[in-house]
Amino acid sequence: MNKPGLSRRDFVNGCALSLAAGSTISPLDAIAQNMLDPAALPSDYYPPVKQGMRGSHDGSFEVAHDMRDGKRWSAVDAGDPTYDLVVVGGGLSGLSAAYFYRKQHGPDARILILDNHDDFGGHAKRNEFWHDGEMYLVNGGTLNVEAPQQYNSAAAGLLWELGIDRARYFEKNRKMFSRYREMGLKGSMFFDRETFGNEQLVVGYGSDPFDEFIAKTPLSEEVKRDAVRLYSDKKDYFPGLSSDEIRDKLAHISYRDYVTDVVGCHPDVVRLFDSSQLGIFVTAMDAIPAIYCREMGYPGFDGLNLDEVPVDQLAHEPGGQHGRENTERAESGDPDMYFPDGNATIARLLVRSFLPDAVPGSSVEDVVSAKLDYSLLDRNDNKIRIRLNSTVVNVAHVSDEQVETNYVLGDRAYSVKSKAVVMACWNNVIPHICHEFSDRQREALLYGQKSPLVYTGVLFSNWKSFADAGISSVSAPGGYHPSIGLPPSLELGEYQTSRDPDKPIVVRMSCYFNEPGLSRREQHRVGRSRMLATPFSTFEHHIRDQLSRILGPTGFDDERDILGITVNRWPHGYTYSYNPLFDPDEWAFTTTSERPAIIGRQRLGRIAIANADAAASPHTDAAIGEAFRAVNELMSSS
Numbered sequence: 001m002n003k004p005g006l007s008r009r010d011f012v013n014g015c016a017l018s019l020a021a022g023s024t025i026s027p028l029d030a031i032a033q034n035m036l037d038p039a040a041l042p043s044d045y046y047p048p049v050k051q052g053m054r055g056s057h058d059g060s061f062e063v064a065h066d067m068r069d070g071k072r073w074s075a076v077d078a079g080d081p082t083y084d085l086v087v088v089g090g091g092l093s094g095l096s097a098a099y100f101y102r103k104q105h106g107p108d109a110r111i112l113i114l115d116n117h118d119d120f121g122g123h124a125k126r127n128e129f130w131h132d133g134e135m136y137l138v139n140g141g142t143l144n145v146e147a148p149q150q151y152n153s154a155a156a157g158l159l160w161e162l163g164i165d166r167a168r169y170f171e172k173n174r175k176m177f178s179r180y181r182e183m184g185l186k187g188s189m190f191f192d193r194e195t196f197g198n199e200q201l202v203v204g205y206g207s208d209p210f211d212e213f214i215a216k217t218p219l220s221e222e223v224k225r226d227a228v229r230l231y232s233d234k235k236d237y238f239p240g241l242s243s244d245e246i247r248d249k250l251a252h253i254s255y256r257d258y259v260t261d262v263v264g265c266h267p268d269v270v271r272l273f274d275s276s277q278l279g280i281f282v283t284a285m286d287a288i289p290a291i292y293c294r295e296m297g298y299p300g301f302d303g304l305n306l307d308e309v310p311v312d313q314l315a316h317e318p319g320g321q322h323g324r325e326n327t328e329r330a331e332s333g334d335p336d337m338y339f340p341d342g343n344a345t346i347a348r349l350l351v352r353s354f355l356p357d358a359v360p361g362s363s364v365e366d367v368v369s370a371k372l373d374y375s376l377l378d379r380n381d382n383k384i385r386i387r388l389n390s391t392v393v394n395v396a397h398v399s400d401e402q403v404e405t406n407y408v409l410g411d412r413a414y415s416v417k418s419k420a421v422v423m424a425c426w427n428n429v430i431p432h433i434c435h436e437f438s439d440r441q442r443e444a445l446l447y448g449q450k451s452p453l454v455y456t457g458v459l460f461s462n463w464k465s466f467a468d469a470g471i472s473s474v475s476a477p478g479g480y481h482p483s484i485g486l487p488p489s490l491e492l493g494e495y496q497t498s499r500d501p502d503k504p505i506v507v508r509m510s511c512y513f514n515e516p517g518l519s520r521r522e523q524h525r526v527g528r529s530r531m532l533a534t535p536f537s538t539f540e541h542h543i544r545d546q547l548s549r550i551l552g553p554t555g556f557d558d559e560r561d562i563l564g565i566t567v568n569r570w571p572h573g574y575t576y577s578y579n580p581l582f583d584p585d586e587w588a589f590t591t592t593s594e595r596p597a598i599i600g601r602q603r604l605g606r607i608a609i610a611n612a613d614a615a616a617s618p619h620t621d622a623a624i625g626e627a628f629r630a631v632n633e634l635m636s637s638s
């Protein structure tokens with residue numbers, strides 16, 4: 001039906017189509033006759049360069065919200081042959097599911113991947129800025145391969161098969177952060193007048209001795225004294241309690257309450273840690289158990305009579321806190337790996353493995369700079385097709401051997417049939433798409449709330465203002481963007497992050513939406529609504545305002561120095577992981593099969609469930625590992 005080269009843009013532009021000498025038909029007739037594939041993309045389609053509001057961009061979520069609110073569509077046959085596998089969700093989990101399925105079933109397996117966004121990769125998206133013929137990259141979401149040594153074997157194997165060789169990577173990229181240090185740049189903390197009364201940038205956060213750093217801040221003498229005490233005291237705040245009893249106490253008190261009520265510090269001391277934990281938990285400090293902070297190396301625990309958790313216990317298991325909290329454990333292997341576009345590199349490598357013509361090149365190094373041809377993603381003759389802008393609204397068995405999947409693309413619904421489906425979309429979407437689950441499974445799938453966070457890339461014409469301030473990153477507790485910084489200094493093939501402060505660079509900024517005082521799940525839910533109601537203009541105002549206040553004294557001029565802004569909003573961001581302040585201890589600290597993620601991910605006939613949510617772990621290796629499990633479950637059921 002699809003003629004290569006005929007595109008949706010042709011349709012939109014209303015061009016007539018030449019079929020054979022002397023005969024033309026209108027695009028509408030072509031669609032009616034199944035000759036024009038509505039999913040085909042024009043050859044100049046290239047979403048990574050789009051700026052403004054990205055992430056869950058306008059047009060990507062409205063159909064899903066209508067579906068949640070009860071809207072139903074009647075679908076027409078898409079005209080595709082029956083697939084072996086349909087994958088719902090084109091994130092790292094969905095792409096990995098296609099990879100594993102093809103590996104198991106052979107290169108002739110016919111697979112369709114459907115995703116509601118205009119680009120593949122799910123959270124693992126890239127933002128591309130161009131200036132004077134040069135490309136500048138930043139991750140739009142999924143940032144890094146965190147603690148690669150701890151990757152589950154399915155994920156570690158997949159990265160290796162895709163050509164990601166850690167030894168080769170680190171040969172070039174060991175200095176990704178130390179390069180800034182060698183230039184004399186340090187971390188810093190910005191105290192804004194709205195939160196702290198006085199406005200001041202204090203350099204040396206994280207590098208200078210804490211008491212020297214804190215002495216330079218505009219904090220009151222009482223706060224300074226308490227902060228130093230928190231770092232230096234080796235007091236046993238729970239005398240007479242056993243290690244297990246102390247662990248239990250720390251699991252059921254927030255770090256905020258531990259610092260203020262147990263250690264007895266001024267509440268402003270807690271603010272100092274706001275920006276560092278938000279990137280991990282997204283909630284306010286009142287929803288983070290003290291035990292998680294202890295495992296991550298936060299201060300205040302040195303005098304406690306606590307035994308260490310055995311190294312590697314639960315290291316790969318879902319259900320814990322954010323993941324690799326135990327700093328010592330996480331740092332025991334290779335450091336985290338960063339690519340210039342984050343884990344979008346992995347998504348691109350996966351797509352290259354199915355559709356080499358669409359992603360030219362042959363190595364990890366060249367995939368970073370490859371110009372991807374999106375018009376080749378969904379061609380008739382592909383064994384694996386990736387169909388973007390397509391929101392799945394219904395998945396149902398039509399027999400024991402066949403499943404029908406309906407999706408909305410543009411203003412029409414289409415249906416395709418397959419022998420099996422992998423749901424690699426979010427857990428709390430699944431019950432709205434598929435109505436065959438038991439009440440128990442449905443409830444389990446709906447349990448978690450994904451966290452709302454925003455990653456922004458700002459293309460600077462130069463970064464002299466950072467260099468002149470002597471900083472590479474800024475923690476801004478209380479600020480709209482609590483975290484601001486230069487990207488890791490990387491080199492992959494022809495791509496190199498700017499090493500010259502006179503040259504452009506993409507500055508990373510992140511912000512988080514939460515609501516102190518509520519449970520973790522409620523903080524995420526309320527924060528998400530606020531995020532979705534926040535227009536680009538508000539983000540832009542805060543970006544310009546914050547950068548001007550922090551870097552203005554060293555010469556930054558937002559009108560002159562900002563060349564581009566991309567705000568990636570992720571209302572459904574990190575996977576929900578369990579938290580003993582609000583969830584049963586067993587969910588947080590054991591591998592019990594009573595965890596909602598485990599109940600929720602059970603295969604249903606020819607439908608298996610992947611996605612990081614199925615592991616209750618917000619990590620790339622969880623996304624890949626769950627894809628591996630889901631594909632294996634289908635194999636064992638056939």
Ligand SMILES: Cc1cc2nc3c(=O)[nH]c(=O)nc-3n(C[C@H](O)[C@H](O)[C@H](O)COP(=O)(O)OP(=O)(O)OC[C@H]3O[C@@H](n4cnc5c(N)ncnc54)[C@H](O)[C@@H]3O)c2cc1C
Binds near residue numbers: 092115122144433
């Ligand atoms: C801002 C951010 C930063 C992160 N940083 C890191 C990091 O540094 N390291 C790390 O390991 N992890 C990180 N993560 C976690 C990240 O979620 C995982 O690493 C991984 O990318 C998740 O992949 P996934 O395929 O499971 O889910 P997703 O990437 O969410 O992909 C699921 C896809 O399914 C689509 N979908 C949902 N419903 C439908 C439907 N009805 N029809 C069609 N498609 C649908 C979604 O829109 C999405 O595109 C980060 C996450 C976020 C949001």
